[in-house]
Amino acid sequence: MDAAAPKSRSSRGSIVKVISTIVVIGGAVALLMSASISKGSEYYKFVDEVTSTPDAFRGKKLQVHGKVVDGSIEQAKGTLMYRFKIESPPNANRPQAVIAATYEGLVPDTFKGGAEVIVRGSLTHDNQVAIIPDGIMAKCPSKYEQDQAAAAKTGGITQKL
Numbered sequence: 227m228d229a230a231a232p233k234s235r236s237s238r239g240s241i242v243k244v245i246s247t248i249v250v251i252g253g254a255v256a257l258l259m260s261a262s263i264s265k266g267s268e269y270y271k272f273v274d275e276v277t278s279t280p281d282a283f284r285g286k287k288l289q290v291h292g293k294v295v296d297g298s299i300e301q302a303k304g305t306l307m308y309r310f311k312i313e314s315p316p317n318a319n320r321p322q323a324v325i326a327a328t329y330e331g332l333v334p335d336t337f338k339g340g341a342e343v344i345v346r347g348s349l350t351h352d353n354q355v356a357i358i359p360d361g362i363m364a365k366c367p368s369k370y371e372q373d374q375a376a377a378a379k380t381g382g383i384t385q386k387l
Contacts, residue, residue: 268287268288268346269287269288269289270288271283271288271289271290271291273313273323274314274321274323276288276290276349277323277324277325278321278323280349280353284350284351284353285348285349286349287347287348288346288347288349288355289344289345290327290344290345290347290355291342291343292312292315292325293313293314293315293342293343294311294338295310295311295312295339296340298311298339299337299338299339305330306330307329307330308329308333309326309328310327311325312325312326312327312345313325325353325354325355326353327345327354327355327357328356328357331359331360333364336364337362341364343363343365344362345357345361345363346358346363
């Protein structure tokens with residue numbers, strides 16, 4: 227009987243060590259995941275959502291989806307600094323809203339008035355979107371509208387030869 231008592235004590239101690247190791251490792255993994263997710267998260271919002279509650283988004287990373295207002299693109303002479311306005315897409319069944327944006331850098335070839343865009347940046351104190359470098363994604367609406375019109379004529383099938 228004397229030999230059994232020390233054996234059960236050592237097995238209890240090893241179980242406690244294993245459980246405490248699992249708890250410590252699990253806590254460390256959870257802490258690392260929550261820290262990395264919160265730093266890398268961005269809000270994806272439409273223009274009207276940002277303009278209706280600007281205080282909720284000020285200073286936070288966000289992506290804003292909208293359409294470049296025709297005639298609003300201004301470029302500072304001799305620089306890559308741009309200022310333009312983004313409005314809610316007309317086909318999105320959303321309230322109309324407009325927000326100003328600033329950007330410094332090269333713009334995509336498809337960036338022009340009327341183009342649908344998603345911009346990445348943060349909302350400034352004066353309610354403008356300050357876009358990060360390479361933070362403009364634009365598509366050319368005319369190109370996609372032609373493809374959709376051709377697909378409608380052929381019953382949804384586009385032929386490319």
